[in-house]
Amino acid sequence: MQSPFRGLGGLAKRIIPCLDVKDGRTVKGVNFVDLRDAGDPVELAWQYSQQGADELVFLDITATHEKRKTTIEMVKSVARQINIPFTIGGGISELKDAEALLNAGADKISINSAAVRRPQLINELADAFGVQFVVLAVDTKNLPNGDFVHLNGGRIATELQTQHWIKEAEERGTGEILLTSMDKDGTKSGFDNILLKQINEMVSVPVIASGGAGSSQDFIDVFQKTNIDAALAASVFHYGEILIPELKALLKNNQIEIRI
């Protein structure tokens, strides 16, 4: 059966667990059985790849420059042992940061505040490594006068209008948008489907939905209502509240194109 919600020509919608890492260790609690070491990002990544995750995002919140070497080692370990693509984000502000991650085996990098501070970084990364390597992460909040880009996990407001910023970033050469609704993040009340649909229809690069996943129904809704390319979540996966094989089977039953 042809579904209106399938990706064009068989391209599957992607399910992406997000892991927060600090100094090479995952920091948010996880509640998996059969884990020797719940803080080991490689072991978690392997578990998720076995469960059918389509891709992984590692958000590196390592504070100091010295400890970034630990991150590079972690990225290498992930690339050695995991057979699905992964993105690493957090603290990337220069070409050499990106290059080190590329050479360590990262498929993509995500940039956020550094791109807001210096938009030309997007052009430079795209020229050096190709648009497919550059993911723009955008944290957005809805304010009375529109949607605005926020930094530092939503703590710092900017004057950048979200839609304008995303269009600019697309023109500069970002290959994908990771859009997190700060209004929805942590609420478990569902994705921000209205905003996601608007953004998804505005750009011609893939868009990843983030923020608000609480139930499997939220994933069905985000794909059916916005036709977005991918959906990302953290805690619902880490705590086993949503199991990826069951989620993917459910999505498939709802005629959403999914890789089983």
Next chain:
Amino acid sequence: MTGIVNYGAGNIFSLTAALERLNLEYGMINSESDFDLYERIIIPGVGHAGAAMKKLIDTGLVPKIKSLTKPVLGICVGMQLITDFSEEGNSEMLGIIPVKTLKFKEDISKKVPHMGWNQIFVQNENLLFAGIADETYFYFVHSYYIEFNSKFTISYCNYGTKFSASIKKNNFYGVQFHPEKSGEAGEKLLQNFAHLKI
């Protein structure tokens, strides 16, 4: 043993990591004589096809590559290199397989890059896809594609247009997707390649 052409076009860490996971021995090819050390050859590649072609020409290895009779596998941009021509930078390629590399036309319903897991359909039976069923998902990430050709396409994929997921002519193979990132199916394909003999 597999030799990887080392011409500086993109990172090959993930590829070598996949070969190591599969216990497939490999080495790097930096000079013409290195080709003699290996039974089969991989041409990797990410990024800009025109720029990759320039780098490959700079190595001086092009005549040797064209003359190879061992199994050769081009991956992603490495596959585009073995075609005649790429619209990326309007560049002449190696001209080993007479097909063209074209740009996906962007529109809102079709995102470019074509990024993610898509299904392949076997067009011409071949050993590279032995044990890999129709409709298997592989991981793609590319903005340019190789046109479908009933003779040289060995598996195809649909993304707005039907294009070559893989091509073959004689001992030369190319895959547009990334087998090193395509889960178990990709590992199966790498193993199949490692067992090809000419």
